[in-house]
Amino acid sequence: MDAVLELRKLSKSYANHQVAVSGVSLTIQQGEFFSLVGPSGCGKTTTLRLIAGFEEPTDGDVLLKGVSLRGLPPYARNVSTVFQNYALFPHMTVRENIEFGLRRKTQMRAAERQKRVADALEMVQLTGKESRRPAQLSGGERQRVALARSLVLEPDVLLLDEPLSALDPNLRKQVRSELKSLQRRVGITFLFITHDQEEALSLSDRIGVMNQGRLEQVGTPQDVYLRPRTRFVADFLGTVNWINGVGVRPEATRISYHPPGEGERAVPAVIESSLFLGNCLHVKTRLITGEPVVAQVSRLNGSYGCGETVHVWWHPQDEIICPQ
Amino acid sequence: MKRALSLYAAAVYLFLHLPLAVLAVFSFNSSRFTVWEGFSLRWYEALFRDPHLAEAALNSLIIAFTATAAATVIGTLCAYGLWKQKTGILPGFIKSSLYLSLVTPEIVMGVSLLAFYQWVFRFLDVQLGMHTVVLAHVMFSIAYLVVVALARLRTLDPSLEEAALDLGATEWVAFRKVTLPQLMPGVAAAALLAFTISIDDYVITSLVAGVDSETLPMVIYAMARRGGSPLVNAVSTLIVVILGVMIVASERLQGHS
Numbered sequence: 001m002d003a004v005l006e007l008r009k010l011s012k013s014y015a016n017h018q019v020a021v022s023g024v025s026l027t028i029q030q031g032e033f034f035s036l037v038g039p040s041g042c043g044k045t046t047t048l049r050l051i052a053g054f055e056e057p058t059d060g061d062v063l064l065k066g067v068s069l070r071g072l073p074p075y076a077r078n079v080s081t082v083f084q085n086y087a088l089f090p091h092m093t094v095r096e097n098i099e100f101g102l103r104r105k106t107q108m109r110a111a112e113r114q115k116r117v118a119d120a121l122e123m124v125q126l127t128g129k130e131s132r133r134p135a136q137l138s139g140g141e142r143q144r145v146a147l148a149r150s151l152v153l154e155p156d157v158l159l160l161d162e163p164l165s166a167l168d169p170n171l172r173k174q175v176r177s178e179l180k181s182l183q184r185r186v187g188i189t190f191l192f193i194t195h196d197q198e199e200a201l202s203l204s205d206r207i208g209v210m211n212q213g214r215l216e217q218v219g220t221p222q223d224v225y226l227r228p229r230t231r232f233v234a235d236f237l238g239t240v241n242w243i244n245g246v247g248v249r250p251e252a253t254r255i256s257y258h259p260p261g262e263g264e265r266a267v268p269a270v271i272e273s274s275l276f277l278g279n280c281l282h283v284k285t286r287l288i289t290g291e292p293v294v295a296q297v298s299r300l301n302g303s304y305g306c307g308e309t310v311h312v313w314w315h316p317q318d319e320i321i322c323p324q
Numbered sequence: 325m326k327r328a329l330s331l332y333a334a335a336v337y338l339f340l341h342l343p344l345a346v347l348a349v350f351s352f353n354s355s356r357f358t359v360w361e362g363f364s365l366r367w368y369e370a371l372f373r374d375p376h377l378a379e380a381a382l383n384s385l386i387i388a389f390t391a392t393a394a395a396t397v398i399g400t401l402c403a404y405g406l407w408k409q410k411t412g413i414l415p416g417f418i419k420s421s422l423y424l425s426l427v428t429p430e431i432v433m434g435v436s437l438l439a440f441y442q443w444v445f446r447f448l449d450v451q452l453g454m455h456t457v458v459l460a461h462v463m464f465s466i467a468y469l470v471v472v473a474l475a476r477l478r479t480l481d482p483s484l485e486e487a488a489l490d491l492g493a494t495e496w497v498a499f500r501k502v503t504l505p506q507l508m509p510g511v512a513a514a515a516l517l518a519f520t521i522s523i524d525d526y527v528i529t530s531l532v533a534g535v536d537s538e539t540l541p542m543v544i545y546a547m548a549r550r551g552g553s554p555l556v557n558a559v560s561t562l563i564v565v566i567l568g569v570m571i572v573a574s575e576r577l578q579g580h581s
Contacts, residue, residue, distance in 0.1 A: 054489075074489040081487070083487060087481060087484050089487070153491070
């Protein structure tokens with residue numbers, strides 16, 4: 001695989017000395033679905049804006065297919081952005097929106113352009129809606145127009161700035177799987193920005209976790225979830241019970257009335273509450289030391305009463321060990 | 325209560341428009357005095373045959389068109405610049421000074437312009453005339469244009485222009501193809517407003533006009549001063565009707581935006 005996008009010690013600080021991005025280095029491979037995740041204000045959107053060319057880095061460089069983008073305006077970069085609010089042109093029809101980039105970036109003939117627009121519309125299943133205006137479309141349709149408008153240009157990298165956050169929760173899961181299959185079909189590299197760890201874990205080939213302008217860890221979803229290198233990464237990607245310095249995910253935390261077998265780690269605890277969630281039980285317990293521990297356990301193993309003393313245990317290989 | 329309110333509203337409306345109604349009615353009077361003698365269009369006929377009025381009307385139109393066109397371009401670009409430059413001391417200063425020029429009394433603006441022109445004329449070989457009137461009208465129209473255009477720009481999503489750049493448009497193309505079309509209704513409404521203000525301005529115009537640049541309001545004023553000719557009634561009624569149509573059009577445009 002070839003590297004398509006490379007960030008070299010990319011930094012951005014503002015006039016008031018506020019640091020948005022600090023020394024981010026990253027290489028993204030051709031055809032990869034890469035997600036940058038982090039809480040709001042962590043610098044992920046600024047990173048995307050630096051790649052798109054809306055802002056100039058104070059230090060470092062962005063390389064696209066090995067060529068530095070330094071000083072190039074957005075219209076001279078072969079990347080395209082899907083904005084959080086889609087930024088569709090309200091005074092243009094769906095067709096005109098999708099044609100906009102083709103008219104600027106290419107000198108193709110009208111017939112060829114028509115065909116490309118028709119293909120793009122078909123790809124996002126909007127055939128027949130080319131004469132509508134953005135205001136006449138649903139949220140999901142608008143998002144697909146934004147995708148088509150960018151993908152029709154066949155960019156080297158498609159930058160997506162939280163494109164699912166404006167959709168309602170029911171639609172979001174459906175669009176998520178559509179997005180993944182679309183990316184596989186077109187084979188274009190996706191750089192996806194989100195603060196939703198579930199979205200990132202389910203969609204990505206690799207994930208970069210950002211915190212306070214820095215890239216804390218890069219890896220596959222399994223890597224960053226199961227083997228986080230910092231406590232921040234562990235906590236950001238899901239709940240962690242921190243017990244005597246090691247972390248255990250709720251789904252790896254077991255509960256039993258009897259002590260577990262040899263080689264398992266166990267601590268005594270008292271049941272505080274047990275919630276039936278349908279597919280599992282969400283059990284809150286408290287250790288003798290006063291620390292809370294939550295466990296997500298199978299409902300098939302029985303139920304637990306408040307105040308009961310139990311053993312909380314886990315396999316040593318499920319432990320998350322990272323420096324404080 | 326509701327009845328009393330409607331009555332009150334009617335009274336206010338009457339107070340506002342009764343003088344205009346009287347003016348309009350007497351413009352159709354066949355007598356030259358304020359005694360009704362019968363319906364006639366003779367003053368309108370006379371109006372269209374009066375060369376002096378025709379020349380003044382032409383002057384007014386030339387001034388209004390030129391000044392509005394210039395002020396629209398300058399004002400829109402100025403608003404665009406202020407919108408783009410979100411921080412800094414200068415944009416803040418410009419914005420507050422715009423409001424100052426909106427509330428400056430016309431007589432003050434006219435006198436200061438006259439003083440300014442006289443100072444400039446010491447270095448340049450020019451006289452008061454159409455150009456000085458046009459410049460003055462451009463000056464007081466710009467503030468309206470900027471204020472309206474800026475208000476409209478503030479409702480726009482800044483990411484639209486970024487999207488245009490992202491899709492390969494240069495800054496100029498992004499402005500022309502994406503920002504300007506959305507700005508147009510507001511700008512057109514403000515331009516119509518500026519046009520009406522330019523057409524009916526008397527105070528500033530009379531101070532900075534030269535011998536060749538008498539405008540319609542100046543002629544009407546002079547005629548009214550000499551003792552009300554019904555011609556004045558006719559021409560004033562025409563102006564009110566035309567400007568009224570333009571104001572309605574301007575409001576329609578703003579409603580659409």
